[in-house]
Amino acid sequence: MDKQELKIYEIMEVCLLAGKIILQSGGETYRVEDTMMRMAAAFGIEKTHSYVTPTGIIFSAEGDEPEPAKTRLIRISERSTDLKKVALVNSISRKISSGEVNLKEALEQLNEIDSLNLSFPIMIQVAAASLASGCFMIMFNGGWNDFIPAMISGGIGYFAFVYFHRFVPIRFFSEFLASFLIGFLSFLFVKIGLGHQLDKIIIGSVMSLVPGLLVTNAVRDLMAGHLVSGLSKGAEAFLTAFAIGSGIAIVFPFV
Structure with missing residues (x-):
């Protein structure tokens, strides 16, 4: 050479x-x-x-x-x-x-x-996800009396997602298990009287798992003519949304 x-x-x-x-x-x-x-x-x-x-x-x-x-x-x-x-x-x-x-x-x-590992420590990520869950719940017209339950559900759900992903490298299963836990905790809070609007608590809590960046990149790639990448990222975002929806759906028959 x-x-x-x-x-x-x-x-x-x-x-x-x-x-x-x-x-x-x-x-x-x-x-x-x-x-x-x-x-x-x-x-x-x-x-x-x-x-x-x-x-x-x-x-x-x-x-x-x-x-x-x-x-x-x-x-x-x-x-x-x-x-x-x-x-x-x-x-x-x-x-x-x-x-x-x-x-x-x-x-x-x-x-x-x-x-380099530039990610924030896991507890800071959980705290941010917890706070974001409560704020998203308020943004979706939830009541302030559900702020704490949404924070707890969202924080524990995000921690479960990170924890499960370390043992099961397939994101679908970790997202499914995390969303199931969020749904179960939200139902539990409403059942014992600490929460009031189950739908608002769940919506706010799962927002930290929603694939916002994937959807944005998929649309951007499709608009730029990168059809394979756009469709692939769109399919990945769909699987994530399906995992979240499936995990929550399992809880609803017990409501």
């Missing part, structure tokens, strides 16, 4: 790593493709092609004629929401475009971002 070919592969590695971080962190498909193509252009490769789906990235770069195009594939197995990482990768992309960062520095910084 000559130096020119080796450099192309190094550039592709940087571009794919940036795309992988954005896609795993909840970024849109168009953002992944645009970032990879801009970074490759800044390093001197003008002719690039990318094909991005929620589960994988195919990236192709054409060197000088008559060299054939180089193509690499990377698999995406885990996806979460971490917009801080998306912002950090975008910042590195802008520095590459302006010439502030070279290829080696970009690779080191991207590897550092990839290894």
